[in-house]
Amino acid sequence: MTTVNSRTTGRVLVVGGYGAVGSTVTDTLAEWLPGHVVPAGRDEVKARRLGGVRVDVGDPDGFREVLDELGDVSVVALCVEPEDAGLARICLERGIHLVDVGATHRLLDEVTSLHEMAAGAGATAVLSVGVAPGLTNLLARRVNDAVGGAERIDLTVLLGAGERHGTDAVRWTVAGLGEPVTARARRVPLPGFGVRTAHPFPFSDQHTLRRTLGVPEVTTRLCLDSRSLTASLFTLRRTGLLRGARGARQQQLLTRVFSRVHLGGDGFAVRADAYRGERHATLSLTGKGQSRATSLVAAHVVRTLFMQDVPAGVHHLDQMAALADLPEQLAAHGITAAD
Structure with missing residues (x-):
């Protein structure tokens, strides 16, 4: 299995960075990775106000231009759901890690089909990031x-x-x-x-x-x-x-x-x-x-991809050994195990 070296340089682009989930992802990562987080969204005024950039998930060419302009994006957190796997393909073919909070089975399958391409480019995509899917996947692995x-x-x-x-x-x-x-x-x-x-x-x-x-x-x-x-x-x-x-x-x-x-x-x-x-x-x-919990799961995944060695390719949350203890990490945020 190919392993991607940890990255402590570059930036994290949070697409949908001022939405219900993305705003908490942005704020949390800004505390953990100061100076490395760039919020993005369709509203250019909001994005600029937060020190970010304009990104429309329905405009893949524009997304490529943003990646080119920034130049040093190492992780993209996709906090809005696009119509297809086009943005995921753009990230992975460039060797950029991807954290996708999408929950639609069809779209997750489309991104999963990019596994070989991602592995060849040395990139990792983590899917099923949130509460359900996400925490449910981790609990399922444990009871299984x-x-x-x-x-x-x-x-x-x-x-x-x-x-x-x-x-x-x-x-x-x-x-x-x-x-x-x-x-x-x-x-x-x-x-x-x-x-x-x-x-x-x-x-x-x-x-x-x-x-x-x-x-x-x-x-x-x-x-x-x-x-x-x-x-x-x-x-x-x-x-x-x-x-x-x-x-x-x-x-x-x-x-x-x-x-x-x-x-x-x-x-x-x-x-x-x-x-x-x-x-x-x-x-x-x-x-x-639930939205806050989804954001915290996503932020923890991004930090792991940014800081640790991870397997290349496309993986669901329950397949990531580096995140197996995520439920225990979330206890500090008030998300706790119960009998």
Whole structure:
């Protein structure tokens, strides 16, 4: 396996550096790596005000020009989700590390297909960076190891409905309600929230982990801290009104409502259960602020790529040995393990 030497020079370009996730990534890295962080975004006035540059993820030629102008970018943190893997390709072919907080399974697969190219260029991309995917991947690896190779893994995610998420995150969640599912809802005890009904949801981790861990059956389920809102949303999903082309307008309306109405708190919980025969292992994490947690995970990954030797190629978070102790590192930020 090719290993990339640590880089303590160069700069980190945070694309989406003043958004819901990117602003915390920028601020955190500015403390850890002073003088090395450049925020970027579509609004040139905001970007310049923060000492950054303008980047539009829909303009790959413009992105190349920015990399050329800066000249010494060693890591790109992609905190907004582009339409395709074009920006990832541009980074990796130049030997620039990439940290991608994207959560769409199709896009993650597209970036994963660049593994050989990245390895040949001496670059590393880390995917599944956040809470789900992300922390769920790390918990899944641990419970899988605890049972000696799971036959089935169940992941459960509870999100605070009162948190103010970015528009992209809200739109992604609403779109997920329009996708068909086959698994059943499950009653799950979650630390700090009691027993909740969690519903199958198309998080990318359940697809990724079947490959990275070799587990034949992985299902991720979602609930919100508001029981009534959880019930309403998944009742709406069962009607089929959010599916297909006819559901596009309903999804737009629901996205606007979610962006303005905040019912509940900002706590979150993730739980992983692994089963092999009669063996069962479970682990949970809880914290405040899912967007903040995603940002902290991303910042830790960036710092690792910037400072340590890492394997070249495209890897998901659960495949990075250098980040295996990330849950323990996050305890300092109030994200803690729970029974």
